[in-house]
Amino acid sequence: MKIESVDFFYLAIPEVKDIGDGSQDALLVRVRAGGLEGWGECEAAPLPSIAAYVCPMSHSACKPVSASVLGQELNNLSDITRINQLVRRNSFDLLQADHTLSGIDVALWDLMGRRLGEPVYRLLGYKRAFPKTAYASSLFGNTPQETFDKARRVRQAGYRAAKFGWGAFGLGSVTDDEAHVRAAREGLSHDVTLLVDAGTVWGDDVAAAEARLPVLAECRVGWLEEPFVSGALDAYAALAQAARARGGFEVKLAGGEGAHDAYMARHLIEHGGIRFVQIDTGRVGGITTAFDVAQYAHGKGVAFVNHTFTTPLALSASLQPYAGIESDTLCEYPVEASELAADFTHEKLPVDGEGRVRLPDAPGLGMTPHSAALRRYLVPVEIRVHDQVVYRTPEIGD
Ligand SMILES: [Mg+2]
Incomplete structure (x- = not known):
């Protein structure tokens, strides 16, 4: 199967305070491939991490993360390692790329776990x-x-x-x-x-x-x-x-x-x-x-x-x-x-x-985002380059 889409959801509570609590906002990632979905989360300021996914190429070692993920083959677990290395090779001058990659990598493991009916640790x-x-x-x-x-x-x-x-x-x-x-x-x-x-x-x-x-x-x-x-x-x-x-x-x-x-x-x-x-x-x-x-x-x-x-x-x-x-x-x-x-x-x-x-004995991460609840925290974002919208907050679904 091929990676068909990678979607980012920027979520935040109404008032983010200047305290050491990283749970005040979140960047949720959804990856789709072969009729399956996997979910991950980046530990990061959401907006620059989204930007790292969609920004125009700056030079050959500074490509957007999307360039190394979208359309990639995902058939074996070794494909996840390959994609991880590819992102790092193509985006090593893009400092936020590691954060963006992290959420995607987690979602890929979740997706493969669901496909194979096994928890990720197995x-x-x-x-x-x-x-x-x-x-x-x-x-x-x-x-x-x-x-x-x-x-x-x-x-x-x-x-x-x-x-x-x-x-x-x-x-x-x-x-x-x-x-x-x-x-x-x-x-x-x-x-x-x-x-x-x-x-x-x-x-x-x-x-x-x-x-x-x-x-x-x-x-x-x-x-x-x-x-x-x-x-x-x-x-x-x-x-x-x-x-x-x-x-x-x-x-x-x-x-x-x-x-x-x-x-x-x-x-x-x-x-x-x-x-x-x-x-x-x-x-x-x-x-x-x-x-x-x-x-x-x-x-x-x-x-x-x-x-x-x-x-x-x-x-x-x-x-x-x-x-x-x-x-x-x-x-x-x-x-x-x-x-x-x-x-x-x-x-x-x-x-x-x-x-x-105890980790759940369920496929993937065993965790499903609560879309209806999360809709309340969605931060609508649109990023344009020239006249083209390169990112718009996607539909989170049901
Ligand atoms: Mg600490």
């Missing part, structure tokens, strides 16, 4: 999907008391692990941060895993991050995530070394959500000293690339974890690449996602009584 070669312990992912409160209350609620909801991040963390004094970390630990009590996400707040300032190590060790924080921007490998390496040298409880580093390809993730593992690699299938190049990273990390003794702060569709896509690796036990689980994310799909991925998430 197409990847895993015999079964191990349940993952969901860590409740939420933002730090505005005050330590708020952080404490959130942590308490997370614990009462039955989660066995929780992550706090962003908010004011890292922006104020070390004392402020210490109060938040201790409040989180106290709210969770001693038996729930606590993780902390600095959201790249220290840029590449190793000393600023190092000043927080004592409280993170005192509160037995399972990882410190993204102390620095993704490319600051020397800063990652220096902090990892400092954390080891302290002795006693070692604060391990996590990172990788900013990886746009497998090499960025590998470099963080090889040169940044991270012990957890967090991959967003909606950004890294889809399931194809995320699976590569999961296999690589496993070989290096580094744990793979999904990065997902948005919808059940994105969550299912992000769990497939490491579903069958039993020793990778954690999964990010958005607990404060927007109403858009909550309404996104017919199926949900609930957390069970033991705080774990």
